[in-house]
Amino acid sequence: ILNVEQSPQSLHVQEGDSTNFTCSFPSSNFYALHWYRWETAKSPEALFVMTLNGDEKKKGRISATLNTKEGYSYLYIKGSQPEDSATYLCAFSGSNSGYALNFGKGTSLLVTP
Amino acid sequence: DAGVIQSPRHEVTEMGQEVTLRCKPISGHNSLFWYRQTMMRGLELLIYFNNNVPIDDSGMPEDRFSAKMPNASFSTLKIQPSEPRDSAVYFCASSLHLMNTEAFFGQGTRLTVV
Numbered sequence: 001i002l003n004v005e006q007s008p009q010s011l012h013v014q015e016g017d018s019t020n021f022t023c024s025f026p027s028s029n030f031y032a033l034h035w036y037r038w039e040t041a042k043s044p045e046a047l048f049v050m051t052l053n054g055d056e057k058k059k060g061r062i063s064a065t066l067n068t069k070e071g072y073s074y075l076y077i078k079g080s081q082p083e084d085s086a087t088y089l090c091a092f093s094g095s096n097s098g099y100a101l102n103f104g105k106g107t108s109l110l111v112t113p
Numbered sequence: 114d115a116g117v118i119q120s121p122r123h124e125v126t127e128m129g130q131e132v133t134l135r136c137k138p139i140s141g142h143n144s145l146f147w148y149r150q151t152m153m154r155g156l157e158l159l160i161y162f163n164n165n166v167p168i169d170d171s172g173m174p175e176d177r178f179s180a181k182m183p184n185a186s187f188s189t190l191k192i193q194p195s196e197p198r199d200s201a202v203y204f205c206a207s208s209l210h211l212m213n214t215e216a217f218f219g220q221g222t223r224l225t226v227v
Binding site: 031032034042043044045046049051089091093097098099100101102103104105106 | 146148154155156158161168169204211212213214215216217218219220221
């Protein structure tokens with residue numbers, strides 16, 4: 001079992017606030033880091049797949065950074081909207097675990113108007 | 114493509130009964146994963162296949178759990194006999210390749226064992 005930790009566990013912000021979450025993962029045998037967005041009553045959907053140290057990805061108001069040497073990734077949401085409310089999962093893929101995705105427990109975000 | 118299709122969406126069964134969960138991956142995807150979602154453990158990887166071959170089943174909790182992938186378009190997860198602690202949402206996901214590509218999830222099967 002790989003130790004993929006996410007913080008905070010939950011977050012409640014007001015519409016318009018910017019926010020960020022953290023994912024920490026083993027820095028050895030790193031292959032890829034994924035971020036997924038999981039809305040209630042739906043299935044997780046991929047946001048980003050990152051593989052290189054220093055990678056930065058952006059999709060609209062959401063962006064992510066990756067530091068493979070120290071084993072962490074940040075997900076940022078700029079100007080949060082109520083429709084951003086969801087659980088955000090990160091998943092680690094490593095060469096010593098067959099490259100399958102091992103998920104953290106997620107950060108649950110609630111954005112209120 | 115309709116995406117990853119799982120059936121049934123909901124299953125309620127009595128303790129001791131056999132339960133079979135089904136999954137149809139996205140056509141052309143080479144890798145298939147079974148996950149279990151619980152409040153305590155989050156999304157746990159149970160087993161995964163690459164090109165229909167099981168690669169790692171170390172996440173399968175007990176011998177009561179088994180999974181097969183007889184062809185590229187179908188996989189089953191079987192629990193025999195089922196127990197109340199098996200109650201959870203079971204997700205199937207597929208990806209184009211095992212490495213470096215995003216996983217696409219099915220809608221999940223909510224299993225309740227009473």
